[in-house]
Amino acid sequence: MADPIGKRPLILRYVLLAIGWLSVALGVIGIFLPVLPTTPFLLLAAACFARSSPRFYQWLVEHPRLGPWIRDYLDGNGIPLKGKVYAIGLMWLSIGLSCVLVPLPWARGFMLTSAVLVTVYILRQKTLSKS
Incomplete structure (x- = not known):
């Protein structure tokens, strides 16, 4: 192959x-x-x-x-809890800033939908437990 x-x-x-x-x-x-x-x-x-x-x-x-x-x-x-928190927090911060800067309603809707889906994906991942 x-x-x-x-x-x-x-x-x-x-x-x-x-x-x-x-x-x-x-x-x-x-x-x-x-x-x-x-x-x-x-x-x-x-x-x-x-x-x-x-x-x-x-x-x-x-x-x-x-x-x-x-x-x-x-x-x-899994993903460490710290990694989940930072990833979700920074993503929402950047999406929020982008929604303020981009006046197009369809673009805001796309960004917010994407952020929700990524948040759900990250939260559904197993959290790495400290050994």
């Missing part, structure tokens, strides 16, 4: 790599800044790397410091 990543357009692979590395950088910053969520950025990076570079995906998942944040979710152990 052929490698599906090799069949992706090269520009798409580069875009996914760029988003992945930006997400890793933001996730690492989020470890030190309490207002920036770490887990969602590292999960986004893992998803981007899984679709663009198996080598970087493996590096991230097996990384001694960053890997546990991702493995807990991938193994079905």
Whole structure:
């Protein structure tokens, strides 16, 4: 069976790599800044790397410091409560600001609907219990 990543357009692979590395950088910053969520950025990076570079995906998942944040979710152990709170809080803050800045009712409706759906998704994920 052929490698599906090799069949992706090269520009798409580069875009996914760029988003992945930006997400890793933001996730690492989020470890030190309490207002920036770490887990969602590292999960986004893992998803981007899984679709663009198996080598970087493996590096991230097996990384001694960053890997546990991702493995807990991938193994079905859940998302840390802190990650859920920050992800939902920052999402609603940014959606709220966007709704103030964007006067189009249909756009506001789309943003609010998206925020509700993402909130429900995050809340339905298992919460990682402290061992």
